[in-house]
Amino acid sequence: xxxxLHNALADYLLALADDELILGHRDSEWCGHAPILEEDIAFAxxxxxxxxxxxxxxxxxADLRDERPETYPDQLIYxxxxxxxxSAPLVELPKGDWALTMLRQYLFDALESVRLERLAxxxxxxxxEADAKIRTEELYHLRHTTAWVRRLGxxxxxxxxxxxxxxxxxxxxxLQMIEQPSAELVEAGYVPAEDDLRHAWEDMVxxxxxxxxxxxxxxxxxxxxxxxRHTEHLSALLDEMxxxxxxxxxxxx
Amino acid sequence: xxxQWPRFIVFLQERANAPHQYVGSVHAPDAxxxxxxxxxxxxxxxxxxxxxVVPASAVLMKTAEELARETITYNREDDGAxxxxxxxxKLLEKGTLIHSGEVDAGSPAVALAAAYATDDGQTAxxxxxxxxxxxxxxxxxxxxxxxxxxxxxTHFRDQAEFHITTTMQQIKRGQDDDE
Amino acid sequence: xxxxxxxxxxxxxxxxxxxxxxxxRIARGEKIEPGDWMPxxxxxxxxxxxxxxxxxxxxxMLPEGTFITRxxxxxxxxxxxxxxxxxxxxxxxxxxxxxxLGATREDMLDALLSGRAKYSSIFNYPAxxxxxxxxxxxxxxxxxxxxQTMLAKCSYGPYARAMKRICAEENFHKRQGQDIVITLATGxxxxxxxxxxxxNRWWWPTLMMFGPHDTxxxxxxxxxxxxxxxxxxxxxxxxxxxxxxxxxLALGLTIPDPDLRYDEESGNWRIGPIxxxxxxxxxxxxxxxxxxxxxxxxxxxxxxxxxxxxxAAYAEKQSGT
Numbered sequence: 001x002x003x004x005l006h007n008a009l010a011d012y013l014l015a016l017a018d019d020e021l022i023l024g025h026r027d028s029e030w031c032g033h034a035p036i037l038e039e040d041i042a043f044a045x046x047x048x049x050x051x052x053x054x055x056x057x058x059x060x061x062a063d064l065r066d067e068r069p070e071t072y073p074d075q076l077i078y079x080x081x082x083x084x085x086x087s088a089p090l091v092e093l094p095k096g097d098w099a100l101t102m103l104r105q106y107l108f109d110a111l112e113s114v115r116l117e118r119l120a121x122x123x124x125x126x127x128x129e130a131d132a133k134i135r136t137e138e139l140y141h142l143r144h145t146t147a148w149v150r151r152l153g154x155x156x157x158x159x160x161x162x163x164x165x166x167x168x169x170x171x172x173x174x175l176q177m178i179e180q181p182s183a184e185l186v187e188a189g190y191v192p193a194e195d196d197l198r199h200a201w202e203d204m205v206x207x208x209x210x211x212x213x214x215x216x217x218x219x220x221x222x223x224x225x226x227x228x229r230h231t232e233h234l235s236a237l238l239d240e241m242x243x244x245x246x247x248x249x250x251x252x253x
Numbered sequence: 254x255x256x257q258w259p260r261f262i263v264f265l266q267e268r269a270n271a272p273h274q275y276v277g278s279v280h281a282p283d284a285x286x287x288x289x290x291x292x293x294x295x296x297x298x299x300x301x302x303x304x305x306v307v308p309a310s311a312v313l314m315k316t317a318e319e320l321a322r323e324t325i326t327y328n329r330e331d332d333g334a335x336x337x338x339x340x341x342x343k344l345l346e347k348g349t350l351i352h353s354g355e356v357d358a359g360s361p362a363v364a365l366a367a368a369y370a371t372d373d374g375q376t377a378x379x380x381x382x383x384x385x386x387x388x389x390x391x392x393x394x395x396x397x398x399x400x401x402x403x404x405x406x407t408h409f410r411d412q413a414e415f416h417i418t419t420t421m422q423q424i425k426r427g428q429d430d431d432e
Numbered sequence: 433x434x435x436x437x438x439x440x441x442x443x444x445x446x447x448x449x450x451x452x453x454x455x456x457r458i459a460r461g462e463k464i465e466p467g468d469w470m471p472x473x474x475x476x477x478x479x480x481x482x483x484x485x486x487x488x489x490x491x492x493m494l495p496e497g498t499f500i501t502r503x504x505x506x507x508x509x510x511x512x513x514x515x516x517x518x519x520x521x522x523x524x525x526x527x528x529x530x531x532x533l534g535a536t537r538e539d540m541l542d543a544l545l546s547g548r549a550k551y552s553s554i555f556n557y558p559a560x561x562x563x564x565x566x567x568x569x570x571x572x573x574x575x576x577x578x579x580q581t582m583l584a585k586c587s588y589g590p591y592a593r594a595m596k597r598i599c600a601e602e603n604f605h606k607r608q609g610q611d612i613v614i615t616l617a618t619g620x621x622x623x624x625x626x627x628x629x630x631x632n633r634w635w636w637p638t639l640m641m642f643g644p645h646d647t648x649x650x651x652x653x654x655x656x657x658x659x660x661x662x663x664x665x666x667x668x669x670x671x672x673x674x675x676x677x678x679x680x681l682a683l684g685l686t687i688p689d690p691d692l693r694y695d696e697e698s699g700n701w702r703i704g705p706i707x708x709x710x711x712x713x714x715x716x717x718x719x720x721x722x723x724x725x726x727x728x729x730x731x732x733x734x735x736x737x738x739x740x741x742x743x744a745a746y747a748e749k750q751s752g753t
Binding site for chain 2: 039049052136139140144147151
């Protein structure tokens, strides 16, 4: 593998990891506050999985950058500045109400599942191996959130209204998430191309959203997307997340 | 008004050839969600191969003491169309209710009478029966997505990951050496 | 008319006879199951205890919950989230045990949110630093395990079985706390100060968790007679002190009790007087965080109402009624 290919793949995985970490963090904010006890427990499982997956991707980044996989993930999480984070606005948005939380998780899980399906065939073996571990968990998330979206969409007037509002907020951000990876990564067979992902994702989510009584917004012009720019919400999130780790220099926790 | 959703009794099978055991209940709006909730509540740690959930209202539950206080009258002519019922016994004082098989019966009371008439039924501390069709059961296809993930997650949830006793011994030994 | 009927036999037994038989069963070590005859007071005491215990798990998610987003390593973050989630799970098992006695979760939650029901006073103290995660795990969970190990042997089957399941998981909670305490106590000077401060704040409230002295505990006698409890508050408290003090001292930490001394004769660590005024103030709702904890629970319950209603409505539509 050439150096450029190494670096491009590390950047690609870093973005995946950051998305999982920040979404898992947002999900974890519900722990102890969810609408009913059973779902509090269920949603904490999803948060745990997402944060765990971030760890898997960060360790691959460590390998690609010749860093130590035991310590590098924590360095990335706790000692990187906001400008160096590569998370997308979709996951940075505050948790909102339960409709926004559940719908965001669903849109994300659907994208994850189509991406993971393709990464299983990645020509970079460590990526294909990691993918296998993550995929079973993501499949279950998708099952869970698919059931929830349907029930909230078709439940009461209020739940439909909240879901529709959440969909209008989230849709442009969700579309952004499907980016064109660098051409060399696609050519090397390491990662799937953008249009393939987009079609698979749309084929999955659009019919389900419609079956759930929701109107999918028409969006033809996509907002520009740059993973180096962030929402203002990320700044507060990182301040909180990194506060203890940065309290005492060189301390072990 | 009750906003906590109906209750489903949960039965869990830990490994192949082991019977399903009564472990608790979950609140859920419907059977599909009940099965998922049961997974999230009872399979945070590994050791699950199959789950059954059944509406609490569908289970006829009797303890040995109740059965000794009551008579079961069996009216063959009133028996409805037969269907399979799951039978659970509590046989050990400190144990829970364990699946022991099925009986065909036309009503819950007939199923109970049949379950009570067996050797196990006579010594059981409690007997539960419910129609098989009332239960929502996970399938072999569910094992991978529903129950396998817990096996990969023991590294942060398992007490064996923390070597406290050894560490404390080392610390205490270190102090003895200093003295 | 079904194929068979189950009817009560004419029953001439008096409640006195039944009570004698019930107490004989407990003396023989039998487990009482839902449906068995039991004195009303046994049922009432169990529902009171089990629902309080369930509420404590749910409210207990809150102080540690505030540190999930601040846990200082990826591993600690996963551990803490899994632990707080477990507490929700334990609350769930316990509500179920109370439900087998005829209580509904709706009523139990209503009692909690309206302030009629109590929960462990320990959770009305604030978690102020990361070191508190260690102190809560080691002290609070350590104390809870002693109580729960006893209750796993209790005479009511569903409660005993729930406790057995909880104890198996709770050891992880204590150990992750010990792991944090050891790390900080052997860490930088600032970390040691943090850890000592947390021990200073959590020590006495933890000792109060075991409840009033036996002489001031009105329910103790009947609970012991009916096999719900097998040890008194003071016995459990002393066990906790004896097992915890030497370990904390070995780590170079101190116990915030000038009267603490080792009694060679009995082999017990003796403590100074517990401030029971503080205990009763917190129980009555005047602790540092009572209001905050209840506000958080009420908000979650109210904000979640439309969600619960939506899923109930969907289920109703699907069942075609």
